[in-house]
Amino acid sequence: MSRVKPTVNFIHAWQHPEEIADEVEAELRFHVQMRTRANIAEGMSPNEAQLAAKQSFGDFDQIKVSCCEIKQGFPFDLKPLRMGLYIAIACLAGGVALVAINLPHHSPFSVLWQLVAIAVLMRSFLAGRRKQ
Amino acid sequence: MGKAKAGLLQGTLDMLILKALFLGPLHGYGIGQRIAQISGDELKIEEGSLYPGLYRLERRGWVESEWDVSENNQRAKFYKLTRAGRKQLIIEEQNWERLASATMKALRAN
Numbered sequence: 001m002s003r004v005k006p007t008v009n010f011i012h013a014w015q016h017p018e019e020i021a022d023e024v025e026a027e028l029r030f031h032v033q034m035r036t037r038a039n040i041a042e043g044m045s046p047n048e049a050q051l052a053a054k055q056s057f058g059d060f061d062q063i064k065v066s067c068c069e070i071k072q073g074f075p076f077d078l079k080p081l082r083m084g085l086y087i088a089i090a091c092l093a094g095g096v097a098l099v100a101i102n103l104p105h106h107s108p109f110s111v112l113w114q115l116v117a118i119a120v121l122m123r124s125f126l127a128g129r130r131k132q
Numbered sequence: 133m134g135k136a137k138a139g140l141l142q143g144t145l146d147m148l149i150l151k152a153l154f155l156g157p158l159h160g161y162g163i164g165q166r167i168a169q170i171s172g173d174e175l176k177i178e179e180g181s182l183y184p185g186l187y188r189l190e191r192r193g194w195v196e197s198e199w200d201v202s203e204n205n206q207r208a209k210f211y212k213l214t215r216a217g218r219k220q221l222i223i224e225e226q227n228w229e230r231l232a233s234a235t236m237k238a239l240r241a242n
Contacts, residue, residue, distance in 0.1 A: 003193055010191070023209075024183075027209045028180075030160075030161065030206060030208050030209075031159075031160050031183075034161040035161065037204075056178075057180045059180065063180040063181075063183055063184065067183050067187050070184055071191075075191050
């Protein structure tokens with residue numbers, strides 16, 4: 001269940017990027033305002049307090065960009081998905097290659113097919129080893 | 133001698149954010165304040181770096197957020213820990229304790 005809300009947020013972030021950017025900006029501005037107030041309460045002048053708040057916050061624009069990027073990032077770990085996809089493609093390619101190898105080889109065309117099949121099988125095997 | 137401020141180890145910020153939220157929902161500024169408070173002002177985090185951390189935790193489903201009204205009647209985004217976040221905090225605390233005790237053991241070895 002904990003993946004439902006992040007997925008909904010992810011879809012929303014892709015559908016309404018400007019809305020997300022505005023929300024992030026409002027949130028970060030709230031932080032700077034709160035820090036400014038605290039600085040004023042500690043005895044700084046309003047200008048000093050705002051400057052100090054901005055400095056202690058860091059690079060506002062860069063942080064905003066980072067937050068928007070994270071919001072639009074895929075909410076799942078893609079590594080297992082990529083690995084599963086790779087295994088599925090390798091199995092499919094291997095199956096096709098095995099069928100091709102078992103074809104009767106009476107013509108140059110079928111011999112070419114077999115060579116392609118052997119190449120595909122070897123490629124799958126080598127790529128699989130590299131991944132490991 | 134002045135009190136030295138400890139720098140944060142990589143990955144520690146997430147655990148501190150989870151810990152701060154374990155005590156109740158807070159907005160981003162409040163989280164920074166609470167981390168400073170519960171660490172006895174020993175840990176000062178760069179304020180802006182809190183937000184990418186919070187957004188990452190939300191993407192993982194460990195915290196969730198909603199807009200509400202703050203203590204000074206301003207619109208603010210409040211974060212709270214999810215059930216998955218509570219479980220993760222327990223795991224992070226156990227990992228941290230193991231790491232800290234192993235490091236201490238290594239440092240005290242003759």
